[in-house]
Every structure is written in C-alpha cells, then in structure tokens.
Amino acid sequence: MRAALAFLRNTWRGLTAMRTALTLLFLLALGALPGALLPQRSLNAQKVTEFIAENGWWGRFLDRLQFYDVYASYWFSAVYVLLFVSLVGCLLPRSWEYFKQMRAKPVLTPRNLARMPHHAAAELALTPEAVVARAGRRLKGWRLVERAEADGARTVSAERGFLRETGNLVFHFSLLGLLVAFALGKMFGYEGQVIVQSQGGQFCNSGVFNYDSFRPGLRVDGTDLNQFCVKVDDFHATYLHNGQAESFRADIGHQSGADLASGTWRPYPLEVNSPLRTVGDRVYLLGHGYTPLFTVTFPNGLTRTGAIQWRPVNEVTLASEGATKFDPPGVTDPEQRRTSQLAITGLLAPTAVFRGELLDSAFPEARDPAVAIDVYRGDLGTDSGRGQSIFSIDRKMVQEGKLAKVARKNLRKDESVTLDDGTVIRFDGVRDWVSLQVSHDPTQGWVLGFSVLVVLGLGVSLSVKRRRVWVRATPQEDGRTVVEVGGLARTDQAGYGEEFTALSRDLLKEES
Template sequence: MRTALVLLFLLALAALPGALLPQRSLNSQKVDEYIASHGWWGELLGRLEFYNVYGSVWFSAVYLLLFISLVGCLLPRTFEYAKSLRAKPVLTPRNLARLPHHHETTVDATPEQVMAAAKERLKGWRMTEREEDDGARSISAERGYLRETGNLLFHFAMLGLIVALAIGKMFQYEGQVIVLANGSQFCNSGTLGYDSFRPGLRVDGTDLNPFCVKVNDFTANYLPTGQADYFRADIDYQSGADLETNTWRPYQLEVNSPLRTAGDRVYLLSHGYAPTFTVTFPDGQTRTHTTQWRPVNQLTYLSEGATKFDPPGVTDPAERRKRQLAVTGLFAPTAVFSGDLMDSGFPDLRDPAVAVDVMRGDLGSDSGRGQSIYEVSQDMVDQGRLKRVARENMRPGDVITLDDGTKISFDGVQRWVYLQVSHDPAQGWVLVFAVLLVLGLGTSLVIKRRRLWVRTVPAAEGGGTVLLLGGLARTDQAGYGEEFGRVTEDLLAELAPSPEREDAVAGREP
C-alpha cells in the first residue's frame, strides 16, 4: 500500500507538466512558439517528451507500475478479508478491565438470563458464545466489517477506473468540424470530413460509427450587456437504419446538451459568422463563396478571415496564379466606426459590415504547403506575388469594382456552428467505477470496526451474576465510547430487577 501511495503521488507529480506546458495534442503551434522562445531548454523538454506528457514513456511507466502495485496490494488483502469473514470472533480477553471501554457490575439475574439478554441486544453483530474453564460464560461480538468492504471497493474501483481510462484512450476519438447553419450536412464517414481529428491509439479513422447531421438553423440569444444567454442549433440527424431509409430525425442541440447517437456524442461548442461574397469577372462569369471567418473577440464577435477565388476558364497554371483573388479583412455583426476604422459593438447581427482588403495574384495554393483558410500567405505578400488592389468598408449589397472591371459584392452573412464529435466506449464504465469509488470511500470513512465482549460469572455471595463488559475499537476510538455506553445501559435496563425476576431468582412461584 505504501508503494501504491508513492506511485499515486508520482503520477500526480508527473501530470503537472501536462497542465503547465503546452501539449502537441492540443496546440502544436503553441509548442513550436514555446520551443522557439526558450532555446535549448525548450528543445531539451521536447526530447524528454514534456510536450506529450500523457503519451510519454515515463508517464506510462508510472501508470503501469501503479496498476501492478494495486493488483499486488489488493489480492492478498482480499484473501485475508475472506478468511476473516469465515473466522469466529476472537476469544474474550482474560482481563476486560484493561480495555479502553469496560464496565463491571452485579445483576440480580441468572447467567442464562444475562446471556440471553446480551444476545438479544447484540443482534446484527457477528458473535460467538463460549464456555470458559472457570465456569464463566462469554460472548465475543464484532461489528463494522463493511469498513474493509468499502476500503476494498474503493481500491478495486480505482483499479477499474485506471483500466477503463486506458481502454478509452485506446479506442476513443474526437473530432471538430465547422458546419454552415443553412442546411449543410456533416457525415461521420471518415477523418477527411473533420477540420481537426484526434484518434485513440487503436483508431485509424477507417471504421467510425456512421451517422449524419444536417444543421438547419442556429439561434443565439444575448442579454442587453452582450453576454450570451443561450445558443441553440436546430438539426436533423440520421444513424443506423435511418441511413438506409434516408430518414431524418429532428433535435435541438444546445450547449451541454449533446446529441447521443450511434455510440457517439455531438456537442455544440461555439458559433460564428460566414460572409458571402460574389465575384463577377470581366467575362461575365460569377463565383459565390460563403466561408467561415473566425472570431478574434469573443465578446463582440469581431471576426477575421479570407475568402479566396480562382479565375474561371483559365487553364494555364502560371496565368491562373497571377489572377487569383482573396477578400480578406474583418467582419463586425454590429458595426461601429471611428472614422474609417471599424469595430463591433455587439455580438448579434444588428448592423453587419466588413472592412476588406482585396488581394490579387498568387495565393500560394499550389506551393504544396498547408494554408490557413482564415488568412492569406504572408510569404506571397512579402515576395510581391500577391498585392492589394482595393480596400473598402462594405455593408450588405455594396459592390467594389476593380481596375480590370472585376466586381466584388458583399451579399450578406450566414451563421456557422462548431461541432465536436466524441466517442469513448469506456465512458459508461468510467462513470460506474467513479460512483463505486465514492461509495467505497464513504463507507470506509463512516463505518468503524469495533469489538465487544460480555462475560458472566456466578456471584460468590448473595446470588446474582457478575456482569463484565469490555469494548475496543479496531481503528479510531472516536465515537465508540458513546455506543459502548448505550449498549451497557440497554443491557442493564433489560436486566433491571422486576417482581417476576426476583421470584425466579428466589425459587418462588410468581
């Protein structure tokens, strides 16, 4: 048990870097920034796996050793406990007066009457009656065996919790995706449908639970101060047999009220806005894109982003890279202007507007490097291959005309929702073991192991019986003195003289 406690302390200590340092599984960019700002020290922490604490060799080693230690601790204790349940209570001590709680008196009753009264009062106790060598009779009684049961339950529940968490880490997955609230759909058919995806150790993304979600509308209600009151997404979903019959079932998805289907949970995490722009090219062809922009201010939902367009009908790659367009800048759901500078004064759509820069040239989409959908490549700008050709503040319906006749209109804005899909096959067992852990801990703290002995000896003179009582708490003695006193008082009250008992002791007919 000491080893298990030491390992549990080490596990808690080993988890501290995971809370204090950025982790690659959560934010790889933060890790790179931390390493760059701390030089050799940051690189050393990386080699020691401090940016992947919960998947590191040393954390897993402590975790495994704790598991082995708990098993090695619990098995012998369980066998010993099973043996003690079958064994009889211990013999009555020779001198009960040495115990912390004891009482001795002479009662006007026969030893048989005293023993019968004692057994009646000690119902519910495990007890054994014995005949002693000197003619005395005694009862050994014990109570509080559930304390050890709770103790074992607590540790077995901890063991089960460790196993359930380990299984969850192996077979769980978690993904996030942004879906426009205009009837757009998301299907859990593979990792390519997600914006970000974190698989478990045994998940490769090819065998996900199939289901589909269609986001019809999104409602956000705000207090006059701008604080969010509630978010609600009206969705339809289908899973199981519904996928074959193309049956959609309605559901109102709210924060902390996930959709549970196909063994997965779909959470509503956040929302935002997606401006719609239409580009009319000089040849009359049009392209309309609605792209999500990310909030940069969570209070007012001032958002930034970039909506990118390829020129239609251009087959020459070099020429196409010269004529790509990007509308980038800021979006305000409730625009507030200070001169030409725009900000947002409220998170809801009261007076939407955008402050945009129109960029033309090579967006770098063919460079082979990944790009953020929220911004243009700064490298292309620095190299002069992507240039700004217009800057305007726009409200819905406004149009910008470029020098080559291209027209860009701001058509309006749609909402998007940020969904998270979580799958953990062991979550039910985690809950069960957590509840058992609390129950076991409470039982072991509340119930006390205690022993009580009753010895009766025929009085040498005057008749009656010498009654000796002794009590001992197996663990903490606090509170046992009151219980011992109650047992003694009840027993003496039961044996108090009465006319019937006096006649029986004297051998007279009542």
C-alpha cells in the same frame, strides 16, 4: 545473489504499500496540472507554438520536458503504470486477508476485561445462560460466538464493522477500475472537431477527412467510425447588454442507422450543455462564428459565391479574420489560372463601428455587419502541393511577387468594389457557422459506474466503525452471576463510547 533478492523483495514491498499508492496517486494528480494550465499540442498545436515563441528558453525547456504533451509523456505514463502495479500488488494480499478474516470466528474473550479501553461490570441475579441469551438478543446483527470456560463461566465474543474494510476494498478496486477504464477509453476512443455552416450545412461521421482536426485513440485507425450525419438548419444566440453570451442553440437534424437509408432527419436542439447522443457518440456544440458571403462577377460575366468561415480574433465582439479564395471560372490554361486567382482577406465586424477608416466591432451579434478587405490577385500557391491554412494566404507568394494586392475597401452589406480589370466583388452579408465536437468513448459507462463506486466505497469506509465486545458471565457461590463487559474500537473514530455505554447498560441491568 541473496542481496539482490533481498533488494528486489524490499522494493516490491515498498511499491505495493498503501502509502506508496497514495503518493503515486498524488503525483498523478500533480502531474495532470500542466495539462490543465498549459496549452496541449493534441488540442491546439498553434497555441503551443505561440506559447513557446512568447516564453523563449523557458517555453523550449518545458517542451523538452513534454509539458505540452502531458498525457502522452513518458513521465506521466510511468507514474500511471507504477500506480496501477502498486494498487494491484496492494489489493490482492489485502483481499485475501479480508477473506480469511471474514471466515474466522471472533477472537477469544481476554482473561482480564478490565484492561480493555471500555469496561463495565455488575453482579446480577441471573444465571450465566440467561446472561448469554440476553447478550445474544442485544447483539443481534453482530458476528458473535458463545464459549464455555473451565470454571463454569460463559462468554460471548462479538464483532461488528466489517463493512469498513469492504468499503475500503471497493474504493480501491473501483479506483483501479477507473484507471483501467480511462486507459481503454484512450485506446479505443476518438475525438474530432469540425466547423459546419448553418442554413443547411452537413457533416457525416464517415471518415477522418471530414474533420478539421481529429485525435484518434491508439487502436483507432479511422476506418470504422460510427456512421451518422448531422445537418445544421439554424443557429440562435442571445447576449447580455455587455456582449457576454447568454445562450447558444443550434437547430440540427441527425440521422443514423435506418435513417441513413431512408433519408429521414430527426430534429434536435443542440445546446452547449445538452449534447446529442447517437450510436455511441456524443456531439457537442463548442462555439460559433461568422462566414462572410462574397459574390464575385468576373470580366467574362461568370459569377462565383464564396462562403468560407473566418475565425474570431476577439472572443468578446467576435471580430473575425480570414481569407476567401477564388479560382477564375472558364479558365482551362493552368498558367493563366495561376496568375488570375483571387483572395479576399481582412476583418469582419458583426456590428460595425468605424473610427475614421478603421473598422472595429462593437457587439458579437450580427446587427450591422461590415468588412475591411484587401483583395489579392495572382498565384495563391494552392497548386504547390504544400498545405495551406484556409484562414490566410501564403505570405511567401506575396514576397516573391506572385501575389499582389489590387484593392483595399471597407464594405457594408450589399456594397461592392470594382477591380482594375472590371471584376466586381460584392459583400452579401454573413452566415453563422458552428463548431462541433464529436466524442466517442466506449468506456464512459464504466467510468461512471466506477466513479459512483469510488464515492460509495469511500463513504462506507469513513462512516463505519470496527468494534469488538466481550461478555463474561461468571457464576458465584450465592447463586448470583458476575457479568463483565469489555469493548475495543478498531478505529480512531469517536462515537463508540456512547454506543458501549448504552450496550453495557442493557446487558448489566437487573431483571424488572
């Protein structure tokens, strides 16, 4: 039993040592590297799947180690909790010791000041009382105590630099607060992405189903989101001559609070580094792409317009792929409807360039849009109950013969293709879409405050020096006084030698 208690005591002492806290902090930073270098499942599950497929056994091995879910992994959480415990166990005793030191008087003057690292002495024509008074004036701002010794000598003990330990404690408590704030932010925050069409497309933060992807905190169920709406009126992008994006700006309107009831839209120029802040949420502009516009005229004369975003497959030229799907209008029989659904898939080029019959994009701006499309007719599988990507068709339906390709055509703006049953598909051009991210973090103010305190505390702890000074004035039989000055730096920082030299020169000079 005694051995077990000794083991637990030594383990606790080792865990709460400052070197252990620093080691755990280093491990936490090291453990966060995979989260920055590898795709994360919470951000993009598709990229994780592609990465695993490309890297074979190595990718699967990293998956078993939870390297694609770093911040939710057991090992990262264990380091996080151990760091928290280590900091708490380290700081509470240090705070108590610091409190006792602040209340304690400066230590007694050593008997032999000549053994101090810094020492100076002189015989002055002053009384011990005058020497002590001079020391009190010169050491103004120091914590000092005057004492009388048995042989008639008078001493002064002075200390300075307690702010160093104050800064040290502020740094570590702020670091602890930063960890707590991050943890609470992950519990009560949320983040979601959504694509909104320009020229009037709207999004309201009323529920998780309005998002394309949504990552809630551990204590967020999506039923109590901050209420606001965003409308994208227009989008502007400028590019350099090499196609590199120079600036993005979405002209949006937003409403929250009383504006929701009155229908008032407040304009805001949303840019990449200028998020909209409303009702505690931040709305970021992440990127943009293009939506091809197709008008389908069916054999019965009815028309339908499709405007579904296509995703960029080339980040430089914004060449995009996708699928625009249609249900036949006026068809009520489910079986007939399932055999006459349409899907338009292919490639969209904002600035078209043809290499023979192959379409490619030469520039990301929509200067001369064109599409290379494949048209499929049949059962799209949308009634099967299975989830389906808006960017592609169900290849299984093609393999089973339920969905067949009926046309392939390159179309510029306002060009059309006619199918074998008389259906006409016209390409009407493109429209911009923007990708928005909504972030809610109720602790962001605390994170900022603790971050500032971390920097300030570290700066104080590195710049302030702990040092001590002792002065002894011993009276002589001839009426003069031997004055000794000793100094001790409590840190390894340079600079106290010059300060002590100036201080001792002032204390040991004769009266003019």
